[in-house]
Amino acid sequence: MSGLKRLLRSVFLVDLAKGLLLTLRYTPKPAFTFQYPAERRPVAPRFRGVLRLQVDPETGAQTCIVCDQCAKACPDDLIALGGHREPGQKIKILDYFDFNLSRCSFCGLCSEVCPTKPIKALIMSEDYELGSYSRATQILRVDEMYDGLPIEPYSR
Numbered sequence: 001m002s003g004l005k006r007l008l009r010s011v012f013l014v015d016l017a018k019g020l021l022l023t024l025r026y027t028p029k030p031a032f033t034f035q036y037p038a039e040r041r042p043v044a045p046r047f048r049g050v051l052r053l054q055v056d057p058e059t060g061a062q063t064c065i066v067c068d069q070c071a072k073a074c075p076d077d078l079i080a081l082g083g084h085r086e087p088g089q090k091i092k093i094l095d096y097f098d099f100n101l102s103r104c105s106f107c108g109l110c111s112e113v114c115p116t117k118p119i120k121a122l123i124m125s126e127d128y129e130l131g132s133y134s135r136a137t138q139i140l141r142v143d144e145m146y147d148g149l150p151i152e153p154y155s156r
């Protein structure tokens with residue numbers, strides 16, 4: 001832009017007028033803001049939130065078969081799990097499932113390889129408000145891993 005053009009733009013407040021016009025154009029439209037945390041924006045259908053274990057919704061039974069595939073698939077070794085087999089039972093009982101949320105990149109590989117059907121034992125949930133001030137609370141144990149657990153919303 002030449003010097004004269006720039007001078008005329010600033011003398012006649014062209015940029016200011018452009019800004020005001022833009023503001024006026026958007027003023028009658030409804031606001032696209034959410035009053036977080038009172039209002040939460042709905043997440044996209046394929047949103048990858050924190051990992052969650054699922055139980056059978058009808059019986060409440062464990063769906064994880066303790067196959068260890070999720071732990072092996074994780075590139076950062078963030079999942080450790082184990083279980084035991086009761087006499088006469090085909091499926092192992094899940095004893096522990098430790099997940100290090102603090103280093104998770106939400107890549108979804110662990111959930112993708114989970115083989116259980118029709119209910120996937122391990123899913124990327126819609127939960128995302130799990131920030132905390134302590135590293136210890138970023139290690140989720142099995143009882144904190146189930147889908148549907150209430151999340152304590154952030155407050156000062």
Ligand code: SF4
Pocket residue numbers: 051073074075076077078079103104105106107108109110111
């Ligand atoms: S989402 Fe990715 S980084 Fe996070 S636990 Fe699963 S495999 Fe590991």
Ligand code: SF4
Pocket residue numbers: 063064065066067068069070071081110113114115116121122
């Ligand atoms: S891959 Fe699925 S079924 Fe296998 S141990 Fe992980 S959560 Fe359980």
